[in-house]
Amino acid sequence: MESEAATVVAMRLAATFDAADTDPREELLQRLLTPVAKYWTCKRAPVHAAESLECLGGMGYVEESDMPRVFRQSPLNGVWEGSGNVICLDVLRAMQRSPESVMVFLDEVERAAGTDARLDAATARLRKELDDGDSIESRARGVVEQMALVMQGTLLVQHAPHEVADAFCATRLREGGPGVFGTLPPDPSGFRAIVDRHRPVPSA
Ligand SMILES: Cc1cc2nc3c(=O)[nH]c(=O)nc-3n(C[C@H](O)[C@H](O)[C@H](O)COP(=O)(O)OP(=O)(O)OC[C@H]3O[C@@H](n4cnc5c(N)ncnc54)[C@H](O)[C@@H]3O)c2cc1C
Numbered sequence: 001m002e003s004e005a006a007t008v009v010a011m012r013l014a015a016t017f018d019a020a021d022t023d024p025r026e027e028l029l030q031r032l033l034t035p036v037a038k039y040w041t042c043k044r045a046p047v048h049a050a051e052s053l054e055c056l057g058g059m060g061y062v063e064e065s066d067m068p069r070v071f072r073q074s075p076l077n078g079v080w081e082g083s084g085n086v087i088c089l090d091v092l093r094a095m096q097r098s099p100e101s102v103m104v105f106l107d108e109v110e111r112a113a114g115t116d117a118r119l120d121a122a123t124a125r126l127r128k129e130l131d132d133g134d135s136i137e138s139r140a141r142g143v144v145e146q147m148a149l150v151m152q153g154t155l156l157v158q159h160a161p162h163e164v165a166d167a168f169c170a171t172r173l174r175e176g177g178p179g180v181f182g183t184l185p186p187d188p189s190g191f192r193a194i195v196d197r198h199r200p201v202p203s204a
Contacts, residue, residue, distance in 0.1 A: 001164055001167055001168055001194060002044060002048055002181070003048075003198075004139070004156070004160060004164055004198075005152040005153075005155075005156055005168055005172070006037075006040075006041050006044070008152065008156060008160065009037045009041075009148070009152055009153040009155060010041075011035070012151075012155055013030065013033050013034060013037055013102075015187075016029050016030035016033065017030060020115065020179065024059050025046070025104050025107075026099040028100055028104045029101065029105060029108060030093045030161050031098065031101055031180045032091065032095065032098075032101040032104070032123075033105065033151065034091040034103070035082070035087045035091045035094065035122050035144075036091055036144055036147045036148050036151065037079070037086040037090075037148060037151075038081050038082065038087055039084060039091070039143070039144050039145075039148065039149075040086060040145060040148030040149070040152075041077070041142075042076065042077040042081050042082075042084070043084060043145070044128070045074040045075075045077050045078070046071070046074040046078075046173075047074045047203075048181075049070050049071045049074040050071060051065040051180075051181045052067065052070070053068070053071050054072075059148065061105055077191060079132065084141060085140075085141075087144070088140035088141055088144050089137070089140065091140065091143075091147070092136060092140055094152070096169050097161050099128075102130060105147070105161055106130075107156045108151070108154065109123055109150055109151065111124075111154065111158065112153070112154040112155075112157050112158055114164070115157045115158070117176070118153075118159050118169040118170065119150070119153045119154065119157060119169055119173060121173070122146070122149065122150050122153065122173040123150050123154075123203055125146065125175070126143075126150050127148045129142070129143045129146060135202075142169040142194050146154070147175045148168035149173060149178065150173070152168065152172065153165070153168055153172065156168050156169075161193060161197065162195075163189075163193035163194055164194055164197070164198075166190060167184050167187075167190055167194060170184065171183055171184055171185075171187050181190075186202055
């Protein structure tokens with residue numbers, strides 16, 4: 001689910017690169033969404049790698065598996081793609097230089113309005129944060145995280161299977177942030193659908 005959420009934003013972002021030359025709105029979205037997506041993906045990568053390592057128990061920790069290398073390398077994303085603070089300052093710069101980019105971002109989110117009440121509530125909280133210019137630098141990490149999560153939710157409710165979007169909205173969009181992995185509400189049918197979707201299919 002975490003990887004699907006990151007992928008769907010990467011694909012939407014790739015589409016803005018295709019369209020930016022001829023569509024100024026896509027160019028504005030590209031400018032703002034690029035650092036937003038980079039910030040959140042880089043922040044989630046080490047946590048995701050650690051959880052994946054833990055899923056394999058001791059076999060995930062010892063150097064004989066690939067996981068220690070994946071774990072060790074994962075914080076590098078947040079250094080060479082731009083550190084968290086610096087990417088957040090870049091988001092603020094994009095918003096200040098092109099305030100229209102915020103409107104375009106919110107228009108994109110509006111496409112999914114009314115699909116899921118939890119997404120609508122998260123969007124309302126985000127709008128409030130964006131409307132408040134006070135101490136925006138000190139709040140920047142929180143604001144950028146919310147922008148990333150709301151965009152992920154927006155795209156998942158439109159493009160992912162219901163079970164994936166539902167589980168995402170239940171866990172990632174709750175007030176107070178996403179917290180640790182593995183806190184989906186009890187719903188065995190949803191679990192099964194999500195696991196089946198990502199289970200490797202052995203070739204015949
Ligand atoms: C293995 C590796 C390969 C790399 N390859 C490339 C490459 O090919 N091309 C490339 O362009 N870069 C590359 N980089 C990234 C580049 O080398 C720097 O590491 C990167 O630009 C960050 O700068 P820095 O290391 O000086 O850290 P700093 O900028 O000193 O950051 C240190 C800390 O200070 C914080 N900070 C810095 N400025 C501010 C600010 N204004 N406000 C608040 N906090 C701030 C940061 O958030 C961070 O936590 C690579 C990095 C590594 C580790």
